[in-house]
Amino acid sequence: MAHSVALPVITGGDSIESYVQRVNAVPMLTHEQEVDLATRYAHENDLEAAGQLVLSHLRVVVSIARGYAGYGLPQADLIQEGNIGLMKAVKRFEPTRGVRLYSFAVHWIKAEIHEYILRNWRLVRIATTKAQRKLFFNLRSMKAGFAALTHAQAKEIADDLGVKPEEVLEMETRMSGQDVALMADDSDDDGYAPIDWLADSDNEPTQQLERRAYDTLQSDGILHALDSLDPRSRRIIEARWLGDDGSTTLHELAAEFNVSAERIRQIEAKALQKMKVALEPADA
Known part of the structure; x- marks a missing residue:
């Protein structure tokens, strides 16, 4: 029985540079080697062959992930999500179609990175439809400079992407908006923040009693839900x-x-689904 190849991962003590050096040191496969490994994996479920296919294309993930550095998310996380896309591509790759794995994997790598960015870039999702996603990942590169788009510029971008000019202008507004801190900066004594305009109900007795009872119920419920898991699942939930x-x-x-x-x-x-079921009586 074949053993899987150990793939390099980015751990807490690693730097991106050292990881990139390791993956770049792995030689790219020739077309013949690629076909042979893919055939072994497809016909014999040879996990070592699959591992070698992934290992030789990790540099591709790094190259693609670097193109998304402008979204303010950790490069290590972008690479790791892209690696998941690469593994999905290897699983679905068919060497008989005459396409190189590099070309086939690009879609899967980008799709996984896109999903990660959309889940994490903002607390409020800004791209939920197919048209909005297309705008989200193309507007930055198509926009010239930092000035607001004119209607003519918006129409030109809209024509290129097959969307409406109004959708281009709306996405520009969403992307240019900044998240506003609820609390004021401690260094700014004269500053005001949204929290200053909110009523303070913390000292209201019934609110305090209700919150204390709810917190106790939830903490006990979570402990009960964790107890329903097997050791591996509990370790994963606690760590994540x-x-x-x-x-x-x-x-x-x-x-x-x-x-x-x-x-x-x-x-x-x-x-998480099992914990949700276990918590339902507490929520009720």
Whole structure:
């Protein structure tokens, strides 16, 4: 039985540069080698062959991920999400079609990175329809300079992307808007923030009693829900959602349990669903 190839991951002590050096040191495959490995994986479920296909194309993920550096998200997370897309591409790759894996994988890598960006770039999702997603990922590069678009410029971009000028202007407004802090900066004694305009009901006795009862109920409920999980699922949920030092990445947990990041994602989703069911009596 074939063993899977150990893939490099970005751990907490790693730098992006050292990871890039490692993946760039892996030689690219020739067309013949690629076809042979893909055939072994497709016909014999040879996981070592699949691992070699992924390993030789990690540099492709790095190259694509760098194109999304302007969204303010950690480059390591963009790369790791792109790697998931690469693994999906390898799983679906058919060498008999005469297309190189590089060309086939680009779509899957970008799709996974796009989904990650849309989930995390803003607290409020700004691109939910297909047209909005197309605008979100193309407007930055098509817009000349930082000045607001004129109607003529918006129409030109709209024609190129097959959307309405109004949709272009709306997306520009969404993307140019900044998240406003609820609290004022401590260094600005004269500054006002949205919280200053909100009524303070914290000292109202019934609100305090209700909140205290709810917090107790929820904390007990969460502990009960965690107890319903098997040890591996509980470890994943605690690391992803309940850690004090930020959530652990899918790839860190994948390395810990010696499985794929996609498998960790599946276990996490199943565990959250099980916890939701366990919490329903508390919510009621």
